[in-house]
Amino acid sequence: xxxxxxxxxxxxxxxxxxxxxxxxxxxxxxxxxxxxxxxxxxxxxxxxxxxxxxxxxxxxxxxxxxxxxxxxxxxxxxxxxxxxxxxxxxxxxxxxxxxxxxxxxxxxxxxxxxxxxxxxxxxxxxxxxxxxxxxxxxxxxxxxxxxxxxxxxxxxxxxxxxxxxxxxxxxxxxxxxxxxxxxxxxxxxxxxxxxxxxxxxxxxxxxxxxxxxxxxxxxxxxxxxxxxxxxxxxxxxx
Amino acid sequence: xxxxxxxxxxxxxxxxxxxxxxxxxxxxxxxxxxxxxxxxxxxxxxxxxxxxxxxxxxxxxxxxxxxxxxxxxxxxxxxxxxxxxxxxxxxxxxxxxxxxxxxxxxxxxxxxxxxxxxxxxxxxxxxxxxxxxxxxxxxxxxxxxxxxxxxxxxxxxxxxxxxxxxxxxxxxxxxxxxxxxxxxxxxxxxxxxxxxxxxxxxxxxxxxxxxxxxxxxxxxxxxxxxxxxxxxxxxxxx
Numbered sequence: 047x048x049x050x051x052x053x054x055x056x057x058x059x060x061x062x063x064x065x066x067x068x069x070x071x072x073x074x075x076x077x078x079x080x081x082x083x084x085x086x087x088x089x090x091x092x093x094x095x096x097x098x099x100x101x102x103x104x105x106x107x108x109x110x111x112x113x114x115x116x117x118x119x120x121x122x123x124x125x126x127x128x129x130x131x132x133x134x135x136x137x138x139x140x141x142x143x144x145x146x147x148x149x150x151x152x153x154x155x156x157x158x159x160x161x162x163x164x165x166x167x168x169x170x171x172x173x174x175x176x177x178x179x180x181x182x183x184x185x186x187x188x189x190x191x192x193x194x195x196x197x198x199x200x201x202x203x204x205x206x207x208x209x210x211x212x213x214x215x216x217x218x219x220x221x222x223x224x225x226x227x228x229x230x231x232x233x234x235x236x237x238x239x240x241x242x243x244x245x246x247x248x249x250x251x252x253x254x255x256x257x258x259x260x261x262x263x264x265x266x267x268x269x270x271x272x273x274x275x276x277x278x279x280x281x282x283x284x
Numbered sequence: 285x286x287x288x289x290x291x292x293x294x295x296x297x298x299x300x301x302x303x304x305x306x307x308x309x310x311x312x313x314x315x316x317x318x319x320x321x322x323x324x325x326x327x328x329x330x331x332x333x334x335x336x337x338x339x340x341x342x343x344x345x346x347x348x349x350x351x352x353x354x355x356x357x358x359x360x361x362x363x364x365x366x367x368x369x370x371x372x373x374x375x376x377x378x379x380x381x382x383x384x385x386x387x388x389x390x391x392x393x394x395x396x397x398x399x400x401x402x403x404x405x406x407x408x409x410x411x412x413x414x415x416x417x418x419x420x421x422x423x424x425x426x427x428x429x430x431x432x433x434x435x436x437x438x439x440x441x442x443x444x445x446x447x448x449x450x451x452x453x454x455x456x457x458x459x460x461x462x463x464x465x466x467x468x469x470x471x472x473x474x475x476x477x478x479x480x481x482x483x484x485x486x487x488x489x490x491x492x493x494x495x496x497x498x499x500x501x502x503x504x505x506x507x508x509x510x511x512x513x514x515x516x517x518x519x520x521x522x
Contacts, residue, residue: 144418150420154419154496157418158418173411175403177381178401179395180389183388187423188422256403
């Protein structure tokens with residue numbers, strides 16, 4: 047085993063944003079040297095590689111898919127080229143690998159085998175939303191999707207409000223995009239009006255918008271985030 | 285008021301990492317157009333601006349300091365140039381503005397006044413550590429510093445273990461760098477040996493290291509993170 051073999055985590059632009067807006071030049075320089083890839087989706091990975099370097103010879107590269115259809119038992123073998131000294135690159139469909147995506151399982155195996163893992167800088171809608179919200183960045187939690195079931199959702203919201211109030215912890219979550227408008231109405235209905243909601247949508251893309259308002263104001267103001275990828279953040283400030 | 289005035293949040297390289305390793309080219313292009321800055325530290329902001337463009341005319345720029353010594357009552361007035369149509373750039377000492385730094389107060393004022401806030405992509409040791417840890421990236425919390433007081437620290441650790449076990453939430457935190465080694469020994473002593481600890485140190489810099497092991501192994505293995513900026517992550521996987 048060569049100790050030079052590394053597991054590189056390559057972030058990918060989200061939506062229509064160009065590479066030079068969201069990725070440092072070093073990422074592209076490294077990606078040209080890697081011959082083995084584990085990718086969330088073959089077609090989008092090929093498109094991303096071409097956008098990094100249009101002269102890249104895609105057919106000379108080894109690519110394996112890792113996504114929600116992959117059997118967990120097959121993940122470990124994807125790292126086998128590292129035992130022969132080859133670095134591997136992980137490419138998600140959009141954003142940062144291993145944050146809210148199946149790449150984390152692959153990284154866990156690499157860590158267990160003692161390989162060097164190298165995460166590269168790129169766009170994270172969670173982090174960018176938090177920066178733009180004006181909320182507490184010293185203490186925050188990303189909760190993924192809220193429960194769909196009404197009772198479980200109510201309990202989750204109640205606990206999030208408790209952590210905002212008692213722990214000053216910013217609460218971040220997402221929703222299936224076609225339910226975005228309904229979620230905002232639901233939050234404005236259920237939660238105290240002085241709680242502040244930040245709606246961060248189409249992050250790094252052409253229609254980017256990051257708006258923080260008390261829920262009492264969201265209740266009175268028209269909005270439309272239907273089918274636009276959006277992150278939601280809740281916090282209370284005095 | 286021009287509706288073109290924006291509050292740009294410019295990430296800054298950490299430690300010795302070069303600009304092209306951690307910042308997209310667009311950041312540098314935007315920074316050249318901005319004439320008003322709110323900075324955490326005047327000297328390091330000047331150094332950063334020069335590293336983006338050595339021909340930048342620093343003396344023609346307006347710079348105000350915002351840091352832990354700033355009176356909160358003075359923060360709002362820092363945005364006054366925006367009312368005259370000028371964009372403002374926020375520059376931290378290192379990493380992403382408004383995440384674990386006083387820039388969040390300024391962003392909150394900008395949001396309250398209805399200005400457009402534009403966070404730019406850059407290095408976040410929290411996010412990069414999470415990517416490299418192999419831990420759950422669908423549900424995670426950043427807790428800032430652990431309490432120093434022994435009793436409060438014990439209670440905080442107990443609650444973090446509860447959230448790892450019951451909620452599958454990755455727990456992320458930091459320590460004053462000269463106490464890093466003591467913290468690892470303390471965690472290995474107090475917590476169950478099958479809990480996994482990721483120690484992510486000198487992120488994006490020349491001595492970068494991201495290592496995940498069960499606490500039972502940390503207890504037996506030598507390490508030295510004394511005075512190196514380090515992030516700690518806890519999780520349990522079965």
